[in-house]
Amino acid sequence: MAGQSRHPLMMLVVVLISFPLLVLPFNDHDSPFSWATHLAAATLLVVYLIGQEIRNRQQLRAFMRFMDTLADWAIIIDSAGKVVHASDAMADLGYVMSEVHGKHWKAACPPGNHQMVQIWLDKVKPGTPGIFGPATVEMEVPGPSRRLVEVSVYRLDSGAGLYYVMTFRDITERRRMEEAMTRMDRLASIALLADGVAHNFNNIFGGIMLNTELLLHGEGAERQTFADRILTGAERGAELCRKLLTLARGEALSLRPVEVRPLVSDLVSLLETRPNPLGISVDLEIEEGLMVQADPNQLQQVLLNLLFNAREAAGVNGRIRIAGRCKENAVALTVSNSGSPIPPERLPLIFLPFFSTKTDSVQATGLGLAVSQRLTQDMGGQLDVSSGPGQPTTFTVTLSAPQTP
């Protein structure tokens, strides 16, 4: 405020002028200064101080008027604990300003809260930073109910004196809405999950049923084919069950320091044993000795998922790059591929269970990334994706570095 920035300079000028005029002449009776000069100096000082007081009070009143515009319950008390102002919203609770003004704050506060409020006030007394909150607490309000309230308390060292300001925001409804939305979200996820599970299992059962009928009516060598397909279907079902369980409750973890390069090398070798009709190349850029805190089996599963995905996405003569770097106490492992970027509208969806962009793959259950994210989070890490035109699609597994022994 302009008034406040002018304040010290004005104070200095007033004191410099009035103090010598007031004091010096009394020591010297031959002084040319008359009593009128003394009076003028004293008047200047008094008028200045009164002006300051008026301005401070105006500021405090403006502050109070501002509080009245808020829906928050707000109360200002002085250093003796007397109510200086109770905001208009306080009237909703039955504490009308005209009734509580000048009384102790306890008159404007249900008894059940007194102890709690006193603790907050002690936390902001002079000598402290003077701010408490915002904190969420359950408070008693007049009447039978309790409300969830966000409270802030602070000390106001204004020119007009020492005050304490307490504001209370009723967030009971907001919290109730948030909880309802979370519940809806969960139901929607369950519905999505159920549809995905049904679709996958029905496909598998469909294959098994058709092949059983074929087997029943088939002859000779083709019966072997039908029986094999039934087995394949059953195995897919079992595999799907395993993934679902991993997604639902995680797996037993054993976190320990793991060297990344040998683990990734093994995976790349595994990948290279598979047919590679598209001529995709893999670059491994991980320094020897790079360590992470992880469960080796889970990390392997996460990276294998990312590698398989990258291979499906990389395109003809595509490139996959696996890199690792240490930053502060974390290690970031990235799997990038040179394929076309994931459309921006799909990017937020790819970690959802049963969301898949693969168009031609029996293996695609839409669970790979969901499971990978779950496994990474279980290890205390996170799995992120970035993709866009002109940059390779990159999945980043961030895990903590091992604690130094």
Added chain:
Amino acid sequence: MRILIVDDDALVATSLRQVLELLGHEASVVSQPGMAIEAHRCKPADVLLLDWNMQGGGGMRVISALEARAVPPAHIIVVTGTPAASLPEEARSRPVLHKPFRVHQLVKMLAELAVLPGSGEEGATHVP
């Protein structure tokens, strides 16, 4: 009848083709929505067995692309493993074969379509 199977699940698609051939139909398989349009143009099918839930949201795309053609297939049967309640109107308004299904359910549905206009004249031979 000439039947085109559009399904990205190889196990289901191949088995279905063999079943249909045993039933005396001429069946072919495509595994991607985009290929269905092409296959139908080269060799128009009487019946399209369309997997609704192909990865990448294929079913709807195939239907709208085919309907824009001069000669759409006479019949489109929606094949799906998704519960009926979760299917959109575009799918529910057509004959729906719910996975998993028995061969006799498929035979019954094809027989019902055969008496409707626009179907092939070849009769289906039942698996005994």
